[in-house]
Amino acid sequence: MADLPLDAQRRLRSATAVRGGWGRYPRATMSAWRPESPEDAAALLLRADGPLLPVGGLRSYGDQALLTGGGAIRMLRLNRFLALDTATPAVECEAGVTFGELLEVLAPHGLSVPVSPGTRFVTLGGAIANDVHGKNHDRFGAVGAHLDWIDLLLVSGEVRRLTPSGTPELFAATLGGCGLTGLILRARLRLQRTSQAVEVRYSRHDNLEALMAALVEARNAASYSVAWLDAVAAGARLGRGVLETAEPAADTDGPRASDRWLALPFDLPGGLLNRWTVGAFNALYYRRIPVGGRTRRLPLARFLYPLDAIGGWNRLYGRAGFHQFQCVLPEATAPTGLARILERVTASGRASFLAVLKTLGAEGAGHLSFPRPGFTLALDIPRRPGSLELLAALERLTLEHEGRVYLAKDSALSAESVPVMYPRLPAFRRVLAEVDPEARLQSDMARRLGLRGGG
Amino acid sequence: MRPVWIVLGATSPLARAFAIEAGRAGAALLLVARDAERLAPVAADAAIRTGAEVDTLVADFAEPAGLAALATTCWDRAGALGDGPVCLFAAAGTMPDQAQIDAQPELVRRVFAVNAVSLAELLQRLAPRFEAQRGGRIVVVGSVAAERGRPSNYVYGASKAALQTYLQGLRGRLFPAGVGLTTVVPGFLDTAMTYGLPGTFLVAAPETAARRIWRAAARGREVVYVPWFWRWIMLVIRLIPEPLFKRLKL
Numbered sequence: 234m235a236d237l238p239l240d241a242q243r244r245l246r247s248a249t250a251v252r253g254g255w256g257r258y259p260r261a262t263m264s265a266w267r268p269e270s271p272e273d274a275a276a277l278l279l280r281a282d283g284p285l286l287p288v289g290g291l292r293s294y295g296d297q298a299l300l301t302g303g304g305a306i307r308m309l310r311l312n313r314f315l316a317l318d319t320a321t322p323a324v325e326c327e328a329g330v331t332f333g334e335l336l337e338v339l340a341p342h343g344l345s346v347p348v349s350p351g352t353r354f355v356t357l358g359g360a361i362a363n364d365v366h367g368k369n370h371d372r373f374g375a376v377g378a379h380l381d382w383i384d385l386l387l388v389s390g391e392v393r394r395l396t397p398s399g400t401p402e403l404f405a406a407t408l409g410g411c412g413l414t415g416l417i418l419r420a421r422l423r424l425q426r427t428s429q430a431v432e433v434r435y436s437r438h439d440n441l442e443a444l445m446a447a448l449v450e451a452r453n454a455a456s457y458s459v460a461w462l463d464a465v466a467a468g469a470r471l472g473r474g475v476l477e478t479a480e481p482a483a484d485t486d487g488p489r490a491s492d493r494w495l496a497l498p499f500d501l502p503g504g505l506l507n508r509w510t511v512g513a514f515n516a517l518y519y520r521r522i523p524v525g526g527r528t529r530r531l532p533l534a535r536f537l538y539p540l541d542a543i544g545g546w547n548r549l550y551g552r553a554g555f556h557q558f559q560c561v562l563p564e565a566t567a568p569t570g571l572a573r574i575l576e577r578v579t580a581s582g583r584a585s586f587l588a589v590l591k592t593l594g595a596e597g598a599g600h601l602s603f604p605r606p607g608f609t610l611a612l613d614i615p616r617r618p619g620s621l622e623l624l625a626a627l628e629r630l631t632l633e634h635e636g637r638v639y640l641a642k643d644s645a646l647s648a649e650s651v652p653v654m655y656p657r658l659p660a661f662r663r664v665l666a667e668v669d670p671e672a673r674l675q676s677d678m679a680r681r682l683g684l685r686g687g688g
Numbered sequence: 689m690r691p692v693w694i695v696l697g698a699t700s701p702l703a704r705a706f707a708i709e710a711g712r713a714g715a716a717l718l719l720v721a722r723d724a725e726r727l728a729p730v731a732a733d734a735a736i737r738t739g740a741e742v743d744t745l746v747a748d749f750a751e752p753a754g755l756a757a758l759a760t761t762c763w764d765r766a767g768a769l770g771d772g773p774v775c776l777f778a779a780a781g782t783m784p785d786q787a788q789i790d791a792q793p794e795l796v797r798r799v800f801a802v803n804a805v806s807l808a809e810l811l812q813r814l815a816p817r818f819e820a821q822r823g824g825r826i827v828v829v830g831s832v833a834a835e836r837g838r839p840s841n842y843v844y845g846a847s848k849a850a851l852q853t854y855l856q857g858l859r860g861r862l863f864p865a866g867v868g869l870t871t872v873v874p875g876f877l878d879t880a881m882t883y884g885l886p887g888t889f890l891v892a893a894p895e896t897a898a899r900r901i902w903r904a905a906a907r908g909r910e911v912v913y914v915p916w917f918w919r920w921i922m923l924v925i926r927l928i929p930e931p932l933f934k935r936l937k938l
Contacts, residue, residue, distance in 0.1 A: 248884035269701065269880050270726050310701070313733035327729065338737055 257554030289359030295644025328358025364409035406664035409599030436526035441472020570634030588612035691772035697780030705898030711738030
């Protein structure tokens, strides 16, 4: 095997570039490696200098997948399906498999993932590292509730199989752990037997109170529920929006979703999205639903991933990029808290496209899992002068109402808020101190928020 | 009739993507690679993604001693997988940096052995079987580097040139027997071979390249460039007169 060292060296080549998250702010100059196998990834951990960070589909919005001066380990090429058990049913695959690939492979078997994030470009590894939830959290919980095991490559080079009962601490730290405990190599995900099409019911509700009441009703009655909220409407119409609920369609072979719908190949000029254009768009989106509501049948993928209809939609906000703010507020404080947050957003005049409002069910199993019972609101904030002040105000309002901000989306949280929002942070830090005492794995987010602790 | 594709070097991203194309089209697959640990997940993946019947064979076909046995084993195992014609895809190769070859001249031998000699011998051993079968198709991956020797990559390029010239002759030999042979001439593919390499541009995803190769092979094309525009880039590069070419830093 005279050429083995050469091959190994070749696989360890990295590419340096300025990179950003999905929100395109902040940015970082960093290198990136792209191993083609778990063995390459292990070799990389042993041989590369400086801090490293495993990254997946790069769909987190802020700096979770960035590491200034360090090296990302891009996991996308570790995307092999390893076993499909149609009886249980469950799938074993490498962490770089995306939800789009999962849906495509599972559909012919009448199977699907029990929980899916809002874009099909998220990898399974990224979904685990953020313990993602979908539009059915009340019934199904987050992705972590459906994992039999996770294979984690530690910085020591050791591969450990994590299970909720066998390795509770390391499992809980890895689930939602932002990639900081090690490289998620493989996992076994339990599946759901389901129709590949859904019947979606749309109804419009003309203020926040009505929309929240409709969501509460839907959380117990519907398989999926999500509300699109007009974050520009103010006054009596504050929080008006469209509720979508969905049920699996009765006959299983639904219409097939096309691979690609549209793509935005360039950045829109920064000022194009302003309170008038976005306000008009939001009003149209609201009014296209008749007062009495309507029903439509959609392919499952199209329902789960509405934003994927426009490839590269993040370029809508221009070169400056945007922040996404997502918080969850407990049931008790949500009515006033959400109203105050929306008032603050509308008063700022910072146009946000449709905001998303959902209910969440049980507390997540990870130390840094985002979900907890309550309401979660997500909105885009274009990056302009003053947007950081707005985000700081939203952070304060979230704290006042005992809520928490979603790390997968965040680009602006302050380090002081994290231990308050995530009370299990000390337990997370204890695990990191044990498995990665030299802090080989880092991220700009971990640095900004002091996730590792100890300064 | 279910055809069977033997895929050599199946753990490479292009070969893996090609195997998935073939599987989706209803072929059975015999995946051959030298590293069992890397091959197993690739085989499981191809079976799950395509529903194809997949068999694996661990072999280092750079080892000259085992080639006769390898040819026999490959052919017999493939024949057992389906009732249609046996076809072959080969994407094995090594591309050390030219600087490394300059430092270790003995690597010249290694590069030619892997990229040209072993593959040619294996094809030579399989040729009578293909002729007897009176059908099937062979798809072999060469390189744009074969078409003009450049200081930055000439040992690799020369090994691929040897392979491509061999394939031209083999194509003519197999033609009367109804066996098609497609030479794939890739430009930059987005694999570990090019990742992070300075000077690469317009790299093609292996999946895109594999789809194009699959279609070209199905249409019986003799030579296919991937991505397509490399045909024209290479036309221009071939036309540059040698007195000028030697002065270019390519």
